[in-house]
Amino acid sequence: MSKTSxxxxxxxxxxxxxxxxxxxxxxxxxxxxxxAGSQFLLSLQLLRYLSPDDFGxxxxxxxxxxxxxxxxxxxxxxxxxxxxxxSNASERDALLRSVFAVNACLxxxxxxxxxxxxxALGSTALGTALxxxxxxxxxMRWFARADAYAAGMPWRTIxxxxxxxxxxxxxxxxxxxxxxxxxxxPYAVLLASSAVGMLPFxxxxxxxxxxxxxxxxxxxxxxxxxxxxxxxxxxxxTTEMTGNAHAYIVTLLSGSTxxxxxxxxxxxxxxxxxxxxxxxxxxxxxxxxxLDAGRLPAVLxxxxxxxxxxxxxxxxxxxxxxxxxxxxxxxxxxGSYDLxxxxxxxxxxxxxxxxxxMRTPESAVLQAAGMFRPxxxxxxxxxxxxxxAVAGILLLAGPIWSIAGILLGEAxxxxxxxxxxxxxxxxxxAARD
Numbered sequence: 001m002s003k004t005s006x007x008x009x010x011x012x013x014x015x016x017x018x019x020x021x022x023x024x025x026x027x028x029x030x031x032x033x034x035x036a037g038s039q040f041l042l043s044l045q046l047l048r049y050l051s052p053d054d055f056g057x058x059x060x061x062x063x064x065x066x067x068x069x070x071x072x073x074x075x076x077x078x079x080x081x082x083x084x085x086x087s088n089a090s091e092r093d094a095l096l097r098s099v100f101a102v103n104a105c106l107x108x109x110x111x112x113x114x115x116x117x118x119x120a121l122g123s124t125a126l127g128t129a130l131x132x133x134x135x136x137x138x139x140m141r142w143f144a145r146a147d148a149y150a151a152g153m154p155w156r157t158i159x160x161x162x163x164x165x166x167x168x169x170x171x172x173x174x175x176x177x178x179x180x181x182x183x184x185x186p187y188a189v190l191l192a193s194s195a196v197g198m199l200p201f202x203x204x205x206x207x208x209x210x211x212x213x214x215x216x217x218x219x220x221x222x223x224x225x226x227x228x229x230x231x232x233x234x235x236x237x238t239t240e241m242t243g244n245a246h247a248y249i250v251t252l253l254s255g256s257t258x259x260x261x262x263x264x265x266x267x268x269x270x271x272x273x274x275x276x277x278x279x280x281x282x283x284x285x286x287x288x289x290x291l292d293a294g295r296l297p298a299v300l301x302x303x304x305x306x307x308x309x310x311x312x313x314x315x316x317x318x319x320x321x322x323x324x325x326x327x328x329x330x331x332x333x334x335g336s337y338d339l340x341x342x343x344x345x346x347x348x349x350x351x352x353x354x355x356x357x358m359r360t361p362e363s364a365v366l367q368a369a370g371m372f373r374p375x376x377x378x379x380x381x382x383x384x385x386x387x388x389a390v391a392g393i394l395l396l397a398g399p400i401w402s403i404a405g406i407l408l409g410e411a412x413x414x415x416x417x418x419x420x421x422x423x424x425x426x427x428x429x430a431a432r433d
Contacts, residue, residue: 031161032278036271038168038193042186043267045172048334049181056256057123058183059263063247064117065135067240068110069142073281074236075229076103077146078367081285083224094220100209101217103143111136123183130187137194144201147208150285156200161278164197231372238376238383242409243356245383245390246402258399264337265345265400268321269353272313276357279306280364287368296432299368300425303361310357318350341400348403352410359414362421369428374420382413 046055076099083095114135118128141160148156171189180186241248250259283306290298324332325343333342366375386409394402 031158031165032275033271034165035161035168035278036274038165038172039274040267040271041172042168042189043270044332045175046183046186047264047267047332049179050183052260052336053255053257054183056251056258056260056263058186060247060251060256060259061114061117061131061135063244063263065110065114065131065138067244068106068113068135069139070236070240071233072103072106072139072143073146074232075106076143077281078232078284078372079224079227079229080146080150081288081368082370083150095224096208097211098217098220098224100211102221103140104209105218107136107140110139127182127184127187130184130191134187134191134194137191137198141194141197144198144205146281146285147205148201149282154282156202159200160197163200164193167196168193227370229372231376232367235372235376235379238379239413241383242379242386242413243352243406245386245409246394246399246406249387249390249394250399250402253394254399261337261341262345262399262403264333265342265403266349267332268324268346269317269349272317272353273356275313276310276353276360279309280360283361284364284368287365291369294432296428299365303365306361306364307357310360314350314354314357317353321346321350345400345403348407352403352407355407355410355414359417362417366417366421366424369424371420371424374424375417378413378416378420381416382409385409385412 043059046058050058080096080099083092083099111132114132115128118131119125123131141164145157145160148154148160168189171186171192175185175189178185246262247259250262283302287299287302290296290302325346329339329342333339363375366372386405389405389408390402391405393405
């Protein structure tokens with residue numbers, strides 16, 4: 001065979017691999033992009049129709065709901081990737097039942113917690129009930145997405161995301177026609193969207209969920225807790241404070257009205273954040289299966305392609321945000337918000353998103369490898385930086401500049417993750433040789 005033929009064959013193989021990677025990420029991203037887009041439209045609508053106080057309260061509850069799905073991610077979704085790839089069938093089945101049992105407990109706890117949080121923020125009884133049920137369903141849907149990925153049925157996750165988005169878009173159209181000026185109808189729309197989004201998971205998911213009740217299943221979860229979740233939960237709680245310390249500190253010290261401007265400035269990067277998290281949910285179980293099969297080179301190639309996709313999304317998001325703010329900010333933001341503050345906040349959020357995307361692939365592969373303790377150490381250190389920096393900057397420069405404290409914490413987090421990932425890579429390559 002000639003050298004030219006070999007080179008052509010190598011080029012064709014690389015092109016096929018690139019096409020497969022694009023298709024894989026396209027399938028993983030289509031649902032989250034639809035979800036991000038529909039939620040973005042809802043937030044923009046509420047930004048225009050609600051008072052800053054109501055919008056700030058809505059944004060805070062949404063962040064708190066996402067925090068609880070992050071706890072589900074730590075306790076259930078991240079370990080699920082490792083458990084599902086366990087070659088011991090009897091142990092795998094027992095651990096999977098325990099994960100479903102804990103998911104039921106977390107869903108019930110979420111319902112109770114938001115029943116209290118809504119009242120504390122001054123929501124109506126109806127609004128509190130609607131958001132509490134929505135948050136519980138959102139928790140259940142997030143776990144069901146991870147279960148579908150781990151079971152090798154990604155199309156169910158895609159269908160769920162598209163059903164959720166379509167229902168939410170219909171609801172947004174109805175809200176626009178009716179001209180709602182309170183948070184109760186939007187909460188009802190979110191609840192309906194989550195309920196419809198659960199349907200594609202079908203009988204298999206609900207059957208597994210209904211069978212997973214009892215003390216025996218909960219006791220079996222102790223194995224997962226000791227191996228993975230204790231450190232994973234520590235990582236999620238401290239990661240939340242690294243990335244969202246401003247939401248809690250600003251709302252606590254300055255009120256929901258002050259937080260409204262901070263939340264509005266983050267809207268333009270929210271789609272990027274949603275896609276980043278969703279692609280991680282897609283890649284992590286695939287990486288876990290590759291590592292379990294000993295295919296380390298495939299995992300290392302995935303790190304590169306994963307990062308390139310995230311960088312491309314970040315560039316598009318940044319250019320779109322700049323275009324809106326420079327050319328026609330009134331297209332999205334009402335005149336009651338300070339444009340200079342919005343531009344400052346948006347610029348800071350774009351930089352933060354860039355830092356996050358550079359450590360996201362390494363975080364995914366460390367989770368897939370079960371390296372939850374190093375991840376927890378990284379987030380503990382960055383959490384301390386974020387909380388101290390946010391509080392200090394808030395007192396010295398005001399709410400919008402408190403976002404810079406998040407930037408400092410994210411930079412520390414990314415540097416530590418890269419250090420741990422390089423150490424894991426050296427050890428993995430040495431063990432392979």
